[in-house]
Amino acid sequence: MQQLQAQIPGLDSFAHAAWRRVLASFITAPRRVLASFITAPRRVLASFNIILFILCMPGCQTLKDQAGEARREDELLNTQKNLVIGYINQGQPNMALRELRPLLTKYPQDADFKNLMGLTYLSLQNPKMALGFFEESHRLQPRASVALNLSSAYIETKQFAKAMKTLKDLRNSPAGKEYQYPERILHNIALCAERMDKYKIAEKYYKLAIEVNPYYYLSLMRLGQLYEHTRNTDLALSEYQKARDACMKCFDPIHALVTQWTARGDTSKAMALIQEYLADKELDAADRMKARKLLANTTKSDPKNIIHAQNGRVRPARTGTN
Secondary structure, three states: OOOOOOOOOOOOOHHHHHHHHHHHHHHHOHHHHHHHHHHOHHHHHHHHHHHHHHHHHHHHHHHHHHHHHHHHHHHHHHHHHHHHHHHHHOOOHHHHHHHHHHHHHHOOOOHHHHHHHHHHHHHOOOHHHHHHHHHHHHHHOOOHHHHHHHHHHHHHOOOHHHHHHHHHHHHHOHHHHHOOOHHHHHHHHHHHHHHOOOHHHHHHHHHHHHHHOOOOHHHHHHHHHHHHHOOOHHHHHHHHHHHHHHOOOOOHHHHHHHHHHHHOOOHHHHHHHHHHHHOOOOOOHHHHHHHHHHHHHHHOOOOOEEEEOOOOEEEEOOOOOO
């Protein structure tokens, strides 16, 4: 938002009319006015104080009105930005897009709206569109969070050299050093290296991210997947279990652990984990449905158990007759 400037009151205002009369008295009767200064200085100075006070009043009021209007506009913009963030977090990028388009038309130089548009297009699986908005946002306000989003768009569009340069520049910059979530920068460096098949470098930076934040879910999951890809299944299980502990409501570590245990033939342990997960009454409806489906599929590899997929309970197979 442009800095507000105090406006000069209109020429037809009361203050300016009074000021013209004072100036006229100086022009038409200089001797009489000078004499009044000599003979009655206190009275004249008092009159000037009153006139100056009247002259200042409209300007002060204008400043106050403008400051209040600027504050109200800032509050409205923050409300609109929070609304868009809510849509993105709720997995409704189409609603975010609908809100953002007219706002960007009205505020084309707002770095926050451009950053949010980039996040919206990432949510819509369109990293090419996201990239342009992140670049514009970063040009307007080179903040650490925007640089991080820009690196994500570079990674998704397979521009790994640009992504790595952006991340290393960010890490070495004052903004990067002051960024309160350094694990996110380290995670993106690791992810970029992993996409380039540089697994040792990726492992190093995932571990650094986890060292900074032992409960950083994204790095725990990616490190587990990296170990799984390189056939270090014991290490993969360990990282998946840590990810499970870091996010008890997340479905992905449950799926990863169940897959590993089922592959080892330990279906009873896999099903017990799913049941434990389904016992959480605060699970997201979509995750609950995925867990029930996983439970049903896991049962097929262990026909000794009869599974009620709808409620996630295990019932022992009947062995006797009625």
